[in-house]
Amino acid sequence: MIDEQISIFDMFKIGIGPSSSHTLGPWRAAQRFTERLITGGLLDKTESVKILLYGSLAKTGIGHGTDVAVLLGLSGADPVTIAIDEVPQRVSRIKQQQHMPLGGIHHIPFHYADDLLFLYTESLPYHPNAVTFQALLSDGRAISETYYSIGGGFVVQEGDDGGGHGHRDLPFPVRTANDLLVWCMNTGLKVSELVLENEQAWRAEEATIAGIRAIFATMRDCMYRGCHTMGMLPGGLQVARRAYKLNKKLIADRHYTDYHSWVAAIRAGGDHFQYTLDWVSCFALAVNEENASFGRVVTAPTNGAAGVIPAVLQYYIVFHDGLQEEKIIRFIATASEIGSIFKKGATISAAMGGCQAEIGVSSAMAAGALTESLGGSQRQVLMAAEIAMEHHLGLTCDPIGGLVQVPCIERNTMGAIKAITAAQLALQSNPDKAKVSLDAVIKTMWETAQDMNVKYKETADGGLAVNIPLSLPEC
Known part of the structure; x- marks a missing residue:
């Protein structure tokens, strides 16, 4: 049993369909990876990004909009605020122009067929819904992070304990x-x-x-x-x-x-x-x-x-x-x-x-x-x-x-x-x-x-x- 504290707003999240685990979760994972680049001062040094989808994210990713989610997350869009009508337009623009506005501000080459990979026969052990983001930097370094979309829009980065919130002293802690x-x-x-x-x-x-x-x-x-x-x-x-x-x-x-x-x-x-x-x-x-x-x-x-x-x-x-x-x-x-x-x-x-x-x-x-x-x-x-x-x-x-x-x-x-x-x-x-x-x-x-x-x-x-x-x- 997971020892975690869960709020109303963990169970109920505003987002975009069709899937919380295959759309909202990967979208949030892409945002977290982009934020890592921004806070680390690495966004301007990023020359290319690759996305690797494993397991269930690969097998049903197209039908569930996983590709749409990660592209929008990397390009700085938020699922709570983005205008619904803009979703297909933004994705089409990335595919047609073969450029990604990383974080919404830093443009890098992006080729959908080559840089977004559906690894249908590969799964990672922690959870079937796994996505890895890889960024190649101008100084030759590579940044790689793996995230797991564990259901309901919850996302765990590889190495995290999955606890989500910092621990609080709840007056009525409940596990069962x-x-x-x-x-x-x-x-x-x-x-x-x-x-x-x-x-x-x-x-x-x-x-x-x-x-x-x-x-x-x-x-x-x-x-x-x-x-x-x-x-x-x-x-x-x-x-x-x-x-x-x-x-x-x-x-x-x-x-x-x-x-x-x-x-x-x-x-x-x-x-x-x-x-x-x-x-x-x-x-x-x-x-x-x-x-x-x-x-x-x-x-x-x-x-x-x-x-x-x-x-x-x-x-x-x-x-x-x-x-x-x-x-x-x-x-x-x-x-x-x-x-x-x-x-x-x-x-x-x-x-x-x-x-x-x-x-x-x-x-x-x-x-x-x-x-x-x-x-x-x-x-x-x-x-x-x-x-x-x-x-x-x-x-x-x-x-x-x-x-x-x-x-x-x-x-x-x-x-x-x-x-x-x-x-x-x-x-x-x-x-x-x-x-x-x-x-x-x-x-x-x-x-x-x-x-x-x-x-x-x-x-x-x-x-x-x-x-x-x-x-x-x-x-």
Whole structure:
């Protein structure tokens, strides 16, 4: 188990799709390497750069936009602030002009085919998602650094301990679900309240609230945009967007002009089961169609699973009157703590654990958050998270064409529905009678990940990725 301290803003990061491990992580790694050159006074001396992609980053890098990410990271762009429309233009310019604006200011020759290498048959031992940056300097020296994108946008440089933050004295340190439960029982705090207390070890409360507002705003805007954008997804699979048509069908002739009036229009349609179910699917589809289109999303805890938590949160907002800032903040805080326990005890990387590590974890996070939001006890929160993961154990990652589209987008709808079902089961159950604890299911998930054949871990070498011809439409 990793001994690390994880903040809300580690579990939820604003970035660009389609993959947190293959896009956001390599992008951040490229930025870190460039910063190393700048702070070391080496940027102006750099004559050329080579990028080596290993393992899963090589095998599914094109479909996941890894090449796009490292080029933009090296050229000084930031995934939080770059205009989405500029992404293809900047990459095309680098390829066509055969020059890289390293750090955004120092131009060097760069030949895409020769300087960005996909090492399909090579992997490094620490983690399947590895990238090495090599810089040749004018004085003849060479600088080389290797980074590992370990899931959810987390990046570890070779030789680092992976701890991330400098150590803080958290009032309520948590490594396991049992730790969390003990603190909650001893203090009477809800999970969200305990999380927000811990966050104050990193920053002032006002800064935490502002950060969560930004997280929610990104989720909200991504979902709204996805529900109002039609067309085909990029990548060649010819997958049509579905959220636009589903939103239009469900909203019928009710008028709205923005997010808030959209929520009111959805509520006006009632709350019967089929209607609610269709909307949850629509919410999840919208986010992951945006993710597949290099849109701005929030890792929750990954990009491939970015639609589950926003969909369940939107379900709570629309159908349980959750459109209040305090309620949204507590939902996100609770979800982050569940996710952090999974990362410490297992993994949130599909390249390490298959899709159980992404959709499974996001479903558990959403289930726990919804349970607290609907009045569940701390034990019921953990029970809901356990139920959600228990029914994702062994889920493989087998993206067709290496794209985060089929079956990834639909899996977000399934993860969202399972989260809601898990929350309802927990709310109607006595956790004292539960046979499986959250810690037990996390341990089982990690053991399952270690036993899983590597071809089912985000390589596109097994499962649907090899059994579905690329010319077939999504069914």
